[in-house]
Structure formats: C-alpha cells, structure tokens
Amino acid sequence: MNAAHLNEGGISAMRLRGLMRKEFLQILRDPSSIAIAFVLPVILLLLFGYGVSLDAKHVPIALVVDEPGAATASFTGSFRHLPYFDPLTLPDMRSAEIAMREGRVEAIVHLRTDFGRKLYQPGGTPVQIIVNGVNANTGRLILGYGSGIWINWLHQYAQINHIHLPASVQVEQRVWFNSELRSRNYLVPGLIAVIMTLIGALLTALVVAREWERGTMEALMATPVTMNEIIIGKMAPYFVLGSGGMLISVGMAVWLFDVPLRGSIWLLFGVAALFLLVALGMGLLISTLARNQFVASQIALIVTFLPAFLLSGFIFEISSMPQVVQIITHIIPARYFVALLQTLFMAGDIWSVIWPNALALAVMALIFLVLVRRISRKRLD
Structure with missing residues (x-):
C-alpha cells in the first residue's frame, strides 16, 4: 500500500503538503487575506501609535x-x-x-x-x-x-x-519600566494582541466559511484526506501568516515607535505562537459552527475582537472594572497575551508573570483544538 494512502485516522506527509500548498496558493490569490495579515497591522499601529495617546500634554x-x-x-x-x-x-x-x-x-x-x-x-x-x-x-x-x-x-x-517654608516638601520621583511615562509604550504592545486576534481568528473564520459557501470544502471531503490533515493543513499556512504579521508589528513597535523590548525576542515569539494557536483554534471553531462568511465574521468580531479590545487590559485597567467583569476576563485569551507582551516589552523576562500566563494560553489552545477536532466530521451534511 502506498504511503500516501494511510488509514483514515492517520496523517500522510504527501497529502498534508498538498493541502498546505493549496492553502498558500489560495492566500496568494486572495488580496483580502494579505491585507488582513500585513496591511491591517500597519494601519492599526500607525493609527494607535501616532493618533491615540492617553498622555495629558499641552x-x-x-x-x-x-x-x-x-x-x-x-x-x-x-x-x-x-x-x-x-x-x-x-x-x-x-x-x-x-x-x-x-x-x-x-x-x-x-x-x-x-x-x-x-x-x-x-x-x-x-x-x-x-x-x-x-x-x-x-x-x-x-x-x-x-x-x-x-x-x-x-x-x-x-x-x-534661603528660607524655610513649613510646607516645603522635596519630591524624588522614581518610575520603573516606563520612565518616560509614554502611553505609546503601553498601547503598542497591547495592540499587537488585538492584531494577532484579528489575523488568527477573523481571517481563519472567514476563509474556511468561504470554502463552505463555495462548495470547495465538500469537494475536499470527497478526497482521501483525513480530518486531522484538513485541520493541520488549514492552520499551518495561517500560522505562518500570523507569524509574519507578528514580525511586522514587533519591528514597527521597536524601530518606528521606539518601544523598548527588554525581554527575550525568542520568548516573545514563543508566547506569540501559543496565542496564535488559540486564535486559530477559535477561528476554526467559529467557521465549523457557522458556515456562512457574514455570520462567521460577526461571531468572530463579537467573541474575539471586541473582548480583546475592551476586556484584555489593552486600554482599560482590569482592576478598575466591576468584580463580575474581572471574573469574565479570565476566559479572554487576549488578557494573558497582553500581560505577556507588556511584561516582555517593558519589564523583561519576569518568569513569575510569564509562566502562569503562558500556561493559561497553552491550556486554552488545547481546549479549542480538541473542540475543533471533536466537532469536525468528514461528512457533507
């Protein structure tokens, strides 16, 4: 029996390469995918880096x-x-x-x-x-x-x-991690989490839902490929796309906006890979449940983008939120990624912060990928 025709539950390297090649070709032929992965991060970073400031100046x-x-x-x-x-x-x-x-x-x-x-x-x-x-x-x-x-x-x-004033007080200020008190140093790293959410969840949900609408997913189901191969073949190209968006975002943060990166660059991309797996898992889960582009995009915006923007600590301090909302933020993956980004950029490799947040992302990635695999069935109904 040819190695390309393994049993239904196995993974064939040849079939997997074919699926990934198909996805990469589809990405190259689809301007919207390139725009979301590479153009949107640049636009958002320019808008927030130059246009949004929480500082009170002038x-x-x-x-x-x-x-x-x-x-x-x-x-x-x-x-x-x-x-x-x-x-x-x-x-x-x-x-x-x-x-x-x-x-x-x-x-x-x-x-x-x-x-x-x-x-x-x-x-x-x-x-x-x-x-x-x-x-x-x-x-x-x-x-x-x-x-x-x-x-x-x-x-x-x-x-x-040379006089003594009763109210005279000497103030010696000492600011750690962001001595310039620039809100840009706080906003730009957090924005990367929002960008990664858009690339991972929204892009994946739209693309897979589009395949269901066009009928190409049904054609794929009729081939000998297994469900594991389909899931990996869908995730790998968009993982590469998300990594490219992450690279652009980090480059702009450090070299364009002068945000200090005090932690390890390898550790930064390691935790980014964990978050990308979470975002891709959410996107695949949404597209599996909603096989319509419009419905998938609305669900992705409500379930992934808005919580990442409002409840992750990116702009609004979580400790200032009502107690009920603070509890809800624990199920928002972007909360943990924002904490990791701001720590690695501003403070460095603080393992007491990195370990629990990275572990939370790893657990979430596992949960979403298991859910995707359990819900996905190779059937046409």
Whole structure:
C-alpha cells in the first residue's frame, strides 16, 4: 500500500503538503487575506501609535493672578516650562470661568491676593485649581501634574531664597519600566494582541466559511484526506501568516515607535505562537459552527475582537472594572497575551508573570483544538 494512502485516522506527509500548498496558493490569490495579515497591522499601529495617546500634554489652562508679584511670577512660570500645559493668562476669575464653559481651557489655576504674604506663614498659602471633570482621566492627570508642580516649586523657591517654608516638601520621583511615562509604550504592545486576534481568528473564520459557501470544502471531503490533515493543513499556512504579521508589528513597535523590548525576542515569539494557536483554534471553531462568511465574521468580531479590545487590559485597567467583569476576563485569551507582551516589552523576562500566563494560553489552545477536532466530521451534511 502506498504511503500516501494511510488509514483514515492517520496523517500522510504527501497529502498534508498538498493541502498546505493549496492553502498558500489560495492566500496568494486572495488580496483580502494579505491585507488582513500585513496591511491591517500597519494601519492599526500607525493609527494607535501616532493618533491615540492617553498622555495629558499641552492641556490649555487659565492662570488667574489677583495680585502679581515675584512669588506669583515664579510659580506661574513653572507651568510654562513643562510640556503638560499650554497656560493662558486671564485677568479675572469671571473670564476664566467663561473660557472653561466654552471649552477653551480645561483647568483654572487661581492665585489670590494674599499668595505672597501667606507663603511665609505656618498655614501656608492656598492655591485654587478648578478642573473640567467631563473627561475624568484628563482631570485626574491635571490634578496630579498641578500638585507635583506646586510641591516642586515650593522646594525650589525655598532653596533659591534661603528660607524655610513649613510646607516645603522635596519630591524624588522614581518610575520603573516606563520612565518616560509614554502611553505609546503601553498601547503598542497591547495592540499587537488585538492584531494577532484579528489575523488568527477573523481571517481563519472567514476563509474556511468561504470554502463552505463555495462548495470547495465538500469537494475536499470527497478526497482521501483525513480530518486531522484538513485541520493541520488549514492552520499551518495561517500560522505562518500570523507569524509574519507578528514580525511586522514587533519591528514597527521597536524601530518606528521606539518601544523598548527588554525581554527575550525568542520568548516573545514563543508566547506569540501559543496565542496564535488559540486564535486559530477559535477561528476554526467559529467557521465549523457557522458556515456562512457574514455570520462567521460577526461571531468572530463579537467573541474575539471586541473582548480583546475592551476586556484584555489593552486600554482599560482590569482592576478598575466591576468584580463580575474581572471574573469574565479570565476566559479572554487576549488578557494573558497582553500581560505577556507588556511584561516582555517593558519589564523583561519576569518568569513569575510569564509562566502562569503562558500556561493559561497553552491550556486554552488545547481546549479549542480538541473542540475543533471533536466537532469536525468528514461528512457533507
């Protein structure tokens, strides 16, 4: 008996090569597959890398000084020498309040007439900061930056003038892992998980569902190939495609956006391979259950893309979510991949983080692939 005609449960190397060759040729002839794998990652990274920022920079604020003096000039000057604020000097509080209502400024810093005199008194001098709280995140950042400027200015003012201020506090900041406090360093690695989800789950679900619609899957079922060969033959080419998308994403993150990669590149691609297996398993499972491209794409977006975007910790902190939602995030594969990416990029090879998250991905990959194999049957009904 020829080696190519093994029993139904076995795997023939010759048939497997033929299936993989067919898939690669189909990918090369399908512009949408190439676009999702290579063009979409570039577009998303450019949009998020350059267009999305969680940093509060160049925030317009109003400076109102009731009684100008040397101390007020020194303090308000602190706001002008930092990239966080674009200060606008206004003559009175009424003008500043109107500017805030009209959206021309996001905060008001008000120094009253007794600012210079009370500076030397035990109780200190009050500084009023009014913040537009419509955007809660920006409001908190403005308050944090404003408080930091106030404390640092007090310390510097006391040193320069050789005086002792009761409220003088020296702040020594120490930031680990992202010393520049750039949101890009946080967003870009997390975005790679979303990109890998799109390539692995959405692309696989669409392509296999398309084959069911066109009838080519039925023709494949009529051949001697086994179900194991079909599953491997479908997964391998898209695994290679996903690895190419991962390579492009990592290259853009490191060389275009200057995101530091402190961990092992081999370990990074190792955990990416685990996540790709999970995403491919989800895509194959969806396409097996829904043999229609439209239905498969909607399910893939709802079940894989949206959870990866919203519940993975990519943008929104999981610890800030309600307890019920935090529990739900444990079944989202992207949660574990985002944690691995941000750790490997920003902190390095932290094995206490890598092992549990990698193990969770391995278990999920096994579950999805077993489900795909159990549900898939070589039949035409």
